[in-house]
Amino acid sequence: MDAANTNNDNCNRREFVLASGLFVVGGLVSCNEFEKTLSPEAVKPKSQPPLDPTSIRVRIGKNAEKVTIANNTFNKSILGNKPLKVEIKPNTKVIVNGKTKTTSGLIMLHPNKNNTFDVVLHVSVEQYLPGVLAGELFAHWHPTTFAAQAVAARSYAVNLHLERITKSHFDVTDGPSSQMFLGDVTLDVAHRAVQETNGIVLRWNKKIIPAYYSACCGGLAATAYDAISSAESHQITPLQGHSGKDKCTTLKIRSWNTERSARLLRRRLNACANSMNIPSFADIRSIHSVEPSAINQHGRPATLAITCRRKKVYEVRAIDFMHAANTNVSALPNPQRKLQSSFLVGKKAGSNLELSGHGMGHGVGLCQYGAQELAGAGESWQNILAWYYPKAEINS
Numbered sequence: 188m189d190a191a192n193t194n195n196d197n198c199n200r201r202e203f204v205l206a207s208g209l210f211v212v213g214g215l216v217s218c219n220e221f222e223k224t225l226s227p228e229a230v231k232p233k234s235q236p237p238l239d240p241t242s243i244r245v246r247i248g249k250n251a252e253k254v255t256i257a258n259n260t261f262n263k264s265i266l267g268n269k270p271l272k273v274e275i276k277p278n279t280k281v282i283v284n285g286k287t288k289t290t291s292g293l294i295m296l297h298p299n300k301n302n303t304f305d306v307v308l309h310v311s312v313e314q315y316l317p318g319v320l321a322g323e324l325f326a327h328w329h330p331t332t333f334a335a336q337a338v339a340a341r342s343y344a345v346n347l348h349l350e351r352i353t354k355s356h357f358d359v360t361d362g363p364s365s366q367m368f369l370g371d372v373t374l375d376v377a378h379r380a381v382q383e384t385n386g387i388v389l390r391w392n393k394k395i396i397p398a399y400y401s402a403c404c405g406g407l408a409a410t411a412y413d414a415i416s417s418a419e420s421h422q423i424t425p426l427q428g429h430s431g432k433d434k435c436t437t438l439k440i441r442s443w444n445t446e447r448s449a450r451l452l453r454r455r456l457n458a459c460a461n462s463m464n465i466p467s468f469a470d471i472r473s474i475h476s477v478e479p480s481a482i483n484q485h486g487r488p489a490t491l492a493i494t495c496r497r498k499k500v501y502e503v504r505a506i507d508f509m510h511a512a513n514t515n516v517s518a519l520p521n522p523q524r525k526l527q528s529s530f531l532v533g534k535k536a537g538s539n540l541e542l543s544g545h546g547m548g549h550g551v552g553l554c555q556y557g558a559q560e561l562a563g564a565g566e567s568w569q570n571i572l573a574w575y576y577p578k579a580e581i582n583s
């Protein structure tokens with residue numbers, strides 16, 4: 188996800204890239220222990236299988252040529268064509284693709300066809316989560332924000348695990364394409380949040396939901412249907428967003444402006460027509476303005492109208508426009524500054540397109556900056572989750 192603490196503002200956020208003590212008693216907390224914390228009906232929901240005992244599978248290295256695990260180096264020749272399991276001790280150092288993580292659990296090396304392999308950490312969900320919270324939130328943020336984020340991140344990861352267990356060798360990655368994961372961390376507030384919410388997830392009709400979240404919604408909620416995909420699992424009340432303005436509306440961080448060469452942006456959209464399977468992108472010959480053409484039930488743009496010089500109008504999904512505008516295209520210079528959200532308008536100014544918008548990320552579900560404001564105002568993590576995931580069941 189687009190983490191709150193991976194952006195660039197005046198509170199030391201890092202550039203974009205979407206925990207111990209500590210409380211873990213007796214080493215790894217097994218998935219079975221996670222299940223024990225759930226209610227009987229939650230443990231065996233009619234529509235979902237129980238959690239795999241190996242728990243969350245985090246891909247921490249993609250297409251690796253070698254990996255160093257506790258001073259032992261593995262490469263494809265050692266690996267052969269079958270997956271290899273590597274047992275590790277708690278707090279083991281793993282170096283892959285130039286990144287170092289300290290991790291616990293076990294490591295699976297999965298060979299790929301291109302003479303590389305994927306490095307996948309299997310770790311219990313409760314032990315996984317502190318490293319997510321440390322990557323997603325600022326360390327100085329409110330403990331209640333951490334608790335709300337812990338439930339959202341747990342729901343997101345477990346939902347993906349159940350969806351992907353028979354389809355893929357990993358559930359999540361360790362970066363913004365799913366949720367950040369820093370490995371074992373010693374951030375006390377993260378561990379306390381995970382412990383306080385141990386086993387609690389968000390459900391709809393007893394099924395654990397993919398509890399999407401983003402750094403800032405910009406004031407108005409997006410729906411998963413508009414901003415993620417039209418999958419049936421996204422057409423549920425908790426992922427339709429809340430009515431009314433969010434607490435983040437009062438924050439300066441909520442708004443952004445940038446300029447793009449109108450010609451290069453047009454060429455970038457053209458180039459994305461095939462890769463994104465949006466043929467109309469190829470037909471755009473100029474960009475004069477970009478304005479909302481349809482809004483969702485909360486007032487946020489769902490689609491954008493791209494108006495060309497000769498008044499021809501192309502209507503596209505707002506999220507598709509943002510993704511295309513942020514895509515690196517080999518024949519063009521990479522965008523110097525990415526569009527931070529799809530909640531935007533644009534108008535021509537000379538040869539440039541002036542773009543202004545609200546929010547950071549897709550705007551679905553929990554808004555990290557908004558949650559921090561709500562926590563500061565004294566709201567409980569349960570109330571924060573009830574606001575961002577309307578009518579979701581919050582249970583253990």
Ligand SMILES: [Zn+2]
Binds near residue numbers: 403406433557
């Ligand atoms: Zn917000």
